[in-house]
Amino acid sequence: MKKDALLVEANPHKNWLKKYTEIRNHSVEICSPLEIEDYVVQPIVDVSPPKWHLGHTTWFFETFILQPNFPGYEVFDPQYNFVFNSYYETIGARVIRTDRGNLSRPSVSEVFKYREYVDRKMNEFLQNGYLTESLEPLLELGLNHEQQHQELLLTDIKYILGHNPLFPAYKKEHIAKKENTEAPEILRFSEGIYEIGFNGEGFCFDNELGRHKVYLNDFTISSQLVTNKEYLEFVEAGGYEDFRHWHAEGWDWVKQNSARSPLYWHFIDGKWMNYTLNGLHEIDLEESLCHINFFEASAFASWKGKRLPTEAEWEAASEHFEWGKRWEWTNSAYLPYPGFKKEAGAVGEYNGKFMVNQMVLRGASAATPPGHSRNTYRNFFQTHLQWQFTGIRLAQ
Incomplete structure (x- = not known):
């Protein structure tokens, strides 16, 4: 990989909506092979249920972008700040990490409705000129935060399925490997x-x-x-x-x-x-x-x-x-x-x-x-x- 893979130009005309949509869609794509039961499992404290990742990354945009900066914005559910805050003491109380697997509610369908609601509001926010130059670094951080959780999603999904006694495959089709077989130098x-x-x-x-x-x-x-x-x-x-x-x-x-x-x-x-x-x-x-x-x-x-x-x-x-x-x-x-x-x-x-x-x-x-x-x-x-x-x- 090249070192400049993530570098982006400071460009006021950058298509933030396109980038936001692509990154948010990728999280959903990662979860597409899952069964509904896979979304709620937490085998160990270090692994979060996929449902929680989807909600937490959504909470980030709602809490840091929409609530303080989008006039008239109404939160999807006031309880979600407690449910999906990860470790931000500044934001307030939260579900402790070990209890994320006990969250049978909100349901998976409700979490997806939450994502759809926040994505719709973010679309309005980005299309109607509310994103100021001073807010761009925070939005960029939010997108990179979601990408971090995409990696954690895949990692946690592997742990969940890899500790199922049946060893089910995440994807049945062959995932090509590009290994370098050259002798080490x-x-x-x-x-x-x-x-x-x-x-x-x-x-x-x-x-x-x-x-x-x-x-x-x-x-x-x-x-x-x-x-x-x-x-x-x-x-x-x-x-x-x-x-x-x-x-x-x-x-x-x-x-x-x-x-x-x-x-x-x-x-x-x-x-x-x-x-x-x-x-x-x-x-x-x-x-x-x-x-x-x-x-x-x-x-x-x-x-x-x-x-x-x-x-x-x-x-x-x-x-x-x-x-x-x-x-x-x-x-x-x-x-x-x-x-x-x-x-x-x-x-x-x-x-x-x-x-x-x-x-x-x-x-x-x-x-x-x-x-x-x-x-x-x-x-x-x-x-x-x-x-x-x-x-x-x-x-x-």
């Missing part, structure tokens, strides 16, 4: 001063701002991601039984969860099987490894006598390898860049409040929607989480 970079962080025109999240210089020692990084075959060698060599390669917290996680393989891997009748969006199949050894947490990524790197790259190394090298198939774990804690400042109000809660106890991932994944990736994007997750489309690129 070791890319070498000399010590020196590099610049990282967003630069240029267009959209980025606030955690990417503050382009700055970093000093890097000599390092190498692989041109390719780790494959299932390579990781299977680690599994079969007893990697999950050898504490020497694990962080202390990672080893605790292995023992507490009796971990023996990546998420969605199952040893059945003498074969390693992998749950995919097409259902349960024998592991494709050439496919890039997916659904491993930071602990697993670090342990594998240690077993190979290597390490994970820092996020600065990853960004400095990213012009020289293909990326975008997996979110790639780095060995960098999620911290603010120099000069980082949180915005006032609820928007200021978007990224800054999470800058603790999380690690940075770089790149994008097969679940990332089109036009939502760049090489300065800073994703972040807690060290034990496997459910996102995560992989490994080795460095040294």
